[in-house]
Amino acid sequence: MTLAADPPRPVAAAGPRPVRSLLTARVLVPPLIALIAALGYGLLGVQQWRSLDAPSWDLGIFTQLAKDYGTFSAPIVPIKGDGANLLGDHFHPILVLLAPVWWVWPSGAALLWTQALLLGGSAIPLARLAIDRLGTLPGTLVGLAYALSWGLQAAAAVQFHEIAFGVPLLALSLTALLRGRVRAAALWGGALVLVKEDLGLTVLMLGLVIAWRSHTEERSRAEGRHWGLGLAAWGLAWFVLSTFVILPLLNVAGRYDYTGNLGSVFDVFTPASKWQVVLMLLALAGMVGLRSPLLVLVLPTLAWRFTGTVEFYWDWTWHYSAILMPVMIAALLDALGDRRTGRAGDWTGTSAARPGAVVRGLAIGVSLAVTATLGGALPLVDVLRPSAWQESPRLPAAERALDALPEGTVVASDITLLARAVPDHDVQWVHGPNQRVPQCVLVDEQAFSWSGAPPSDVAAWAHEQYGSTYSVTSDDGGFVVACRS
Structure with a gap:
């Protein structure tokens, strides 16, 4: 042809x-x-x-x-x-x-x-x-x-x-x-x-x-x-x-x-x-x-x-x-x-x-x-669809969770706010193979990456995962931030 x-x-x-x-x-x-x-x-x-x-x-x-x-x-x-x-x-x-x-x-x-x-x-x-x-x-x-x-x-x-x-x-x-x-x-x-x-x-x-x-x-x-x-x-x-x-x-x-x-x-x-x-x-x-x-x-x-x-x-x-x-x-x-x-x-x-x-x-x-x-x-x-234009009712809570992260720190995040956290932080995935110990952990309890089983105690989970002591600094709308003491 x-x-x-x-x-x-x-x-x-x-x-x-x-x-x-x-x-x-x-x-x-x-x-x-x-x-x-x-x-x-x-x-x-x-x-x-x-x-x-x-x-x-x-x-x-x-x-x-x-x-x-x-x-x-x-x-x-x-x-x-x-x-x-x-x-x-x-x-x-x-x-x-x-x-x-x-x-x-x-x-x-x-x-x-x-x-x-x-x-x-x-x-x-x-x-x-x-x-x-x-x-x-x-x-x-x-x-x-x-x-x-x-x-x-x-x-x-x-x-x-x-x-x-x-x-x-x-x-x-x-x-x-x-x-x-x-x-x-x-x-x-x-x-x-x-x-x-x-x-x-x-x-x-x-x-x-x-x-x-x-x-x-x-x-x-x-x-x-x-x-x-x-x-x-x-x-x-x-x-x-x-x-x-x-x-x-x-x-x-x-x-x-x-x-x-x-x-x-x-x-x-x-x-x-x-x-x-x-x-x-x-x-x-x-x-x-x-x-x-x-x-x-x-x-x-x-x-x-x-x-x-x-x-x-x-x-x-x-x-x-x-x-x-x-x-x-x-x-x-x-x-x-x-x-x-x-x-x-x-x-x-x-x-x-x-x-x-x-x-x-x-x-x-x-x-x-x-x-x-x-x-x-x-x-x-x-x-x-007009209904699709409604802002997520969780968006303000998500922004407050991001504000709770100290700028420039290493943050381990799940899927939901992963991209949003990148501009101001050194981000890694909570489920990734990283050996670095993050300063803070950001968890969305509704994220699909947890397969319906998010940690009930984020600070305890982070301690078990990374070997450091963490305390919760923000818990709002299903978004939990835990940072090293």
């Missing part, structure tokens, strides 16, 4: 009014879609912050990393363990870009808005390409299908993760490729190796697709082969280097921490939730995306997820599918072809007739429907 590049834009012979209308749409509509998505994801983060919702420790971890980068320090994150360099956990040097964010707004809430802007902004290149290829209305619908897709919503709901930087990079790379801009596609795609170690394999696949395109398309054949094979080698080299050299070198245990999470290849087909994810992905691509070679880009991510032994990997409700959203929409656009040429590509290396209007309409409808049919399960629905 060829990935049909965009031809020159329509000229005046097509009529000045339609041309002006299209140009206006492609300039105004994509930023508007991005703004809607960014506001939605950002407001979802505000709701979580106000309601003390902490689905995982990730926000605390990345807040600590941003604090380190903001003070020109290595990303040593005690929440992961004593002396834990987060670059030895996953390879994400691109997160140094969070330093300016920290300078402006030193808070975990800033990371939530940063992710919202990255996810929302990634819709601009894809929506613009969709309008160019399909026309204003169908292109807008495809842009919305992407910007509000279930994978992006799931990522926003579980708060900040480094994958947020990879989503716009892949969107820019794939749109450049579909426009025939091979060099831009390779440069944007090559930067993915700085986001996470496994994305080196995605870059490898992208390079192979570009090289394949050079074989099936006369135009720019030498350039495509050069950039494609070079990009494939770049991705493979960084995967090997980051996974087997850099990560073990910077890891406190001298190993790659996630090798043990991989199971047998014979388990890849079960349970059924894995097939649900596959069907949801194909539906986002309107099913016709099966015609596009871009689909091979999902294979590395699905391979490690479906051979993994961690149940979170298999479902759609975490951040693991976010990086696949640009791929599926790009595959949809590739398969639907270009209205200006009436052609689309196929796997044979010859240009095929563009699908008819009925097929195009059905494909776009399916792409929209896969997200819409999830209904109330989607996180963004909460932004529209």
Whole structure:
């Protein structure tokens, strides 16, 4: 299949009014879609912050990393363990870009808005390409299908993760490729190796697709082969280097921490939730995306997820599918072809007739429907619910508990206030492997990380845990602070 590049834009012979209308749409509509998505994801983060919702420790971890980068320090994150360099956990040097964010707004809430802007902004290149290829209305619908897709919503709901930087990079790379801009596609795609170690394999696949395109398309054949094979080698080299050299070198245990999470290849087909994810992905691509070679880009991510032994990997409700959203929409656009040429590509290396209007309409409808049919399960629905905007009645007590912690001290906290405590304290997780004796312990008796069994006497628990004498200095609203005497 060829990935049909965009031809020159329509000229005046097509009529000045339609041309002006299209140009206006492609300039105004994509930023508007991005703004809607960014506001939605950002407001979802505000709701979580106000309601003390902490689905995982990730926000605390990345807040600590941003604090380190903001003070020109290595990303040593005690929440992961004593002396834990987060670059030895996953390879994400691109997160140094969070330093300016920290300078402006030193808070975990800033990371939530940063992710919202990255996810929302990634819709601009894809929506613009969709309008160019399909026309204003169908292109807008495809842009919305992407910007509000279930994978992006799931990522926003579980708060900040480094994958947020990879989503716009892949969107820019794939749109450049579909426009025939091979060099831009390779440069944007090559930067993915700085986001996470496994994305080196995605870059490898992208390079192979570009090289394949050079074989099936006369135009720019030498350039495509050069950039494609070079990009494939770049991705493979960084995967090997980051996974087997850099990560073990910077890891406190001298190993790659996630090798043990991989199971047998014979388990890849079960349970059924894995097939649900596959069907949801194909539906986002309107099913016709099966015609596009871009689909091979999902294979590395699905391979490690479906051979993994961690149940979170298999479902759609975490951040693991976010990086696949640009791929599926790009595959949809590739398969639907270009209205200006009436052609689309196929796997044979010859240009095929563009699908008819009925097929195009059905494909776009399916792409929209896969997200819409999830209904109330989607996180963004909460932004529209007035009841979800009520501030947690425990928030004042949480703020008083934080105020009870002496500034700059080592604090062991559970999940609820982990990220909030980072800006003013040296924070570690109460359930972590740390050997340091904290000055204070912060416990939320309702935190899920206690599995329903918080310590009945926090001071006694801290004494048993750390071998020092503690006394309770604050006990309010289920938040207990115990500090060393």
